[in-house]
Amino acid sequence: MQWLDAGAEGFDAALSRLLDRLPERDEEVRGIVAGIVGEVRARGDAAVVDYTRRLDRMPCDDGRVPEVTAAELQAALDRLDPALRTALETARDRIFDHAEQQSLRGFEYADADGNRLGVRITAIDRAGIYVPGGRAAYPSSVLMNAVPARAAGVGEIVMCVPTPDGLRNDTVLAAAALAGVDRVFAIGGAQAVAAMAYGTDTVPAVDKIVGPGNAYVAEAKRQVFGRVGIDSVAGPSEVCIITDGSAPVEWVIQDLFAQAEHDEEAQSILVCPDADYLARVERALPDAIAATPRGAIVRTALADRGALIKVRDLAQAVDVANVIAPEHLELAVADPDALMPAVRHAGAIFVGVHSPEALGDYCAGPNHVLPTSRAARYASPLGTYEFQKRSSIIACSEPGAAKLAPVAAAIADAEGLAAHAASARLRQG
Missing domain, CATH: 3.40.50.1980 (Nitrogenase molybdenum iron protein domain)
Incomplete structure (x- = not known):
């Protein structure tokens, strides 16, 4: 795994290169x-x-x-x-x-002129x-x-x-x-x-x-x-783990592996303000990789796509995570709720050391189909709403239509759409 320091010159460019995981279409x-x-x-x-x-x-x-x-x-x-x-x-x-x-859930309301919308x-x-x-x-x-x-x-x-x-x-x-x-x-x-x-x-x-x-x-x-x-055109799986150094090293390593074992393109990133903790994780990796059944895949994924990121403090850690906009974000810290208000971009947020991504993959309840490749900046997990459609309801009363007609006609005239204007004026009375 490569080391990055959020306080070092050139960090933004280095992080951008790390996150550039959208190859040209073949x-x-x-x-x-x-x-x-x-x-x-x-x-x-x-x-x-x-x-x-x-x-x-x-x-x-x-x-x-x-x-x-x-x-x-x-x-x-x-x-x-x-x-x-x-x-x-x-x-x-x-x-x-x-x-x-x-x-x-749908809704209806009536305005002052009796139009139902x-x-x-x-x-x-x-x-x-x-x-x-x-x-x-x-x-x-x-x-x-x-x-x-x-x-x-x-x-x-x-x-x-x-x-x-x-x-x-x-x-x-x-x-x-x-x-x-x-x-x-x-x-x-x-x-x-x-x-x-x-x-x-x-x-x-x-x-x-x-x-x-x-x-x-x-x-x-x-x-x-x-x-x-x-739903989406998904990229490789990814996880970003923020820790303050309080999470057991073995737990964090296995959470990193849980993404890396998917395939060689998977991405696992650990963000922490404690350089000694990051060094402990790095030292423990070789033996842990040797012991995991999909070690060859994990080794390649971590070498090519993994990173240990040193930050100034947990506030900066969240700032970095928001740039990453990961599919999975783990808050493996002593007080995860304190970080939650600052998190803006993540497919799924796993709050606390007892909420590993693996539970979300299978049985926690929220969906494991999540935005990847920084799509969490604008996209959401698969959910019930993906299989539902919204239809607008417009039911104008006679006086309501008469009141709206000159408004619509004026805008239609400005757009040069005469039939629109005529259709509206016929309701003007």
């Missing part, structure tokens, strides 16, 4: 994805089957898009280890409880969820994406999960059953995203696509945006 990936999306849009099921055969090595002998039946989902749930099933059920319930609290909230009709599959098992991604949609009142939830070589992951399928997913298709990649965006004879077109994926999935989401809504 033209080859963009071209490949554009071809896949175009083929699926033109040929529907046939293109999806062709790409599934070629890329996921699925025979699809019957020529149909492979779908996992409700009975197969239930069978996967029935096979699940009881302790894991209980854990998934607990996580689902906690995510649902939090999601219910987020639900948008307000906002009406409705859920989207159909949500599409993309979940990584194959040997990877991410049941938490299923829960975090599907449960808020269910809490929002989405009419139908469609899930796509790749099954390379026909390998189906029982834990992922069981999570889909627990989350109330309506239909599951064993397809992945850009072809799955395109199928959900444009619809085929088998895969229904959705209104919004959410969920993580590789570079091809991310690029496909980018390309179909506008045809459908998307």
Whole structure:
């Protein structure tokens, strides 16, 4: 991990280089994805089957898009280890409880002229969820994406999960059953995203696509945006930990590792005013890396993207964190609530040493789908509101319309829109 000193000359530039994690779009990936999306849009099921055969090595002998039946989902749930099933059920319930609290609520009011104005909230009709599959098992991604949609009142939830070589992951399928997913298709990649965006004879077109994926999935989401809504085009995972030196070194190291073990592009940053504490962490890293199962990944991530940042005090630590705008911000200090008012930019804030990011990833309740790559400056976690829409309500009374008409007409005249002005003046009486 590199050392940075917030008081040193050139710190801002060094921090900017550290945070520059948005590579130029890969033209080859963009071209490949554009071809896949175009083929699926033109040929529907046939293109999806062709790409599934070629890329996921699925025979699809019957020529149909492979779908996992409700009975197969239930069978996967029935096979699940009881302790894991209980854990998934607990996580689902906690995510649902939090999601219910987020639900948008409409309102109406009347002005002095009797005009009724307000906002009406409705859920989207159909949500599409993309979940990584194959040997990877991410049941938490299923829960975090599907449960808020269910809490929002989405009419139908469609899930796509790749099954390379026909390998189906029982834990992922069981999570889909627990989350109330309506239909599951064993397809992945850009072809799955395109199928959900444009619809085929088998895969229904959705209104919004959410969920993580590789570079091809991310690029496909980018390309179909506008045809459908998307949650985001997410970057690598990241954590920023602020500590005053009171947190146990072992705890902080494992919290850093919890991000670094995702992949070599993940970012873990530790910010502290105590240089001796940072040095203790640095000395303990080699043995800790050697002992962790994904040590090779952790070592690369920390070497390429990790940092130990020395600051003047905790106030400056928060200032640095606001510049970083991390996906996950841990306040591993003796009095975390004292820092909270100054925190402006973070996807999720973990308050105190007993609130590690790992709990948020799985079962605390708030969503683990969070803005990355400094997007926390303007974006928010995935939530129930992502699956709801607002419609404005305008119900003018006759006298109210007559009073508003000359106002609208004057502005329309200034804009040169004669029909607008005429339409308004007809209500003037």
